[in-house]
Amino acid sequence: MDRLQNLETFVRVAETQSFAEAARQMRVAKSVVTSRIKQLEDYVGAPLFHRSTRVVRLSDVGQAFWRECAALVGRANAVMDQMRDAQTGPSGVLRVHALTGFVLGHFAALLRQFQASYPDIRLELIVSDAVVDPVKxxxxxxxxxxxxxxxxxxxxxxxxxxxxxxxxxxxxxENGTPRTPRDLHGFKLGLYSGYPSRDRWTFHHQGKEVTLYMNPALLTNSVHLLREYALEHAGIVCLPTLVAGEAILRGELQVVLAEHLLSAFSLNAVYAGTSRNAFKLRLFIEHITGAFGRVTPWDAQLIQRAILPEMLVTDA
Incomplete structure (x- = not known):
């Protein structure tokens, strides 16, 4: 019995709550996953999971050992990666899921640079507007x-x-320009549906806050569609500067309410603390944070042209 391999299988089933999904992620047959779990259960003398046709959940014994097993597997994979990479350099596959609106237009050059530094790492980048649990x-x-x-x-x-x-x-x-956030109620609006704040829009101006709930003419999960909608002279839209920046600099779009700041969100890298590719993932994250500082290049251009104030509000 390969104990480490079986422990990794146990952790993957516990995280995904699915034998089939664990098998898919590990690129083995479902019967292999079932066999490895049975070997572990025979070894400890107790069931690790409660199984039904719909649900796979940890037993009391499985729950007691899961966190320690996850930490052990994560550490073992990290050590093995570092040993191998010390000899040959980082290699293997790194799988990343990214929101469409926040990678198109700026990430291709970043990926090229990353692969130039680490040519043996193969990236699998899944781009969609779905919010996912990276483990599942x-x-x-x-x-x-x-x-x-x-x-x-x-x-x-x-x-x-x-x-x-x-x-x-x-x-x-043709339609006038809003002077205060409340003026937006009188305009046709296009808004993005995927922000954590949902329908709540809070503006910051001279130390004061105004929170509005707006009824858009167009609500969509695509910020790129919103940009095209605005370029068709269809209404006022709210866009991330990384999507709108170039059109604003060219004069195709004009910022309104520039002094009434919306809270900024962070683009986050969300991952399991026991990631089996922790070393490659750390290299990838450090590459991104090294390329984009506190003031991103697209924001810096807008600030330099006095289109946006330098102040940034981040208490969303």
Missing amino acids: AGVDCALQIFPAASTELVSRPLFPVRRVFCATPRFLE
């Missing part, structure tokens, strides 16, 4: 603006995501 999704980390969903996950901030309301000059010329 079978990825090493998820890049998202939501914090970690459980205490079993680690959330590492990467860079701030600043948001602005904007529209085309033509739309503002």
Whole structure:
């Protein structure tokens, strides 16, 4: 019996709550997972899971050992990775899930640079607007603006995501320009549906806060669709500056209520504390944080042109 391999299988089943999903992630047959768990159960003399047709959950014995096993497996994988990488350099597959709106347009160059530094690491980047649990999704980390969903996950901030309301000059010329946040109620709005604050919009101005609940004409989970909607002179939209920045600099979009700041979110790397690819993941996260400082390049250009104030509010 390969105890470490069986312990890793036990941890994967416990995290995914599924024998089939654990098998998929480990790239083995489900029967292999079942056999490994049975070997462990025979060894400890007690069931590790309660199974039904719908649910797989830890038994009392399994619950007692799970955290220690997860830490042991994570540490063992990290040590083995470091030993191998010390001889040959980091290698293998790193799987990342990322929100569409927060990687398109800026991450391709970042990935090229990362692969130039670590050519033997193969990246599998899944891009979608779904918010996922990285463990259950079978990825090493998820890049998202939501914090970690459980205490079993680690959330590492990467860079701030600043948001602005904007529209085309033509739309503002034809429909007027809002002077205060409450004026937005009189305009056709396009809003993103995926922010942690949901329908609550809090503006900060001269030490005061105004919180509004707005009824948009367009509500979508695609910030890129919102940008195209605005460029069609259809309304005022709220966009992250990393999506709207270039259009604003070209004069195609114009920021409104620039002095009424919305709270910024962080793009976070969310991952299991016992990630089996901890060393490669650390290299990837450090590469991102090293490329994007506290003031991101797209924000720096807008601040330099006096389109946005330098102040950043981050208490979302």
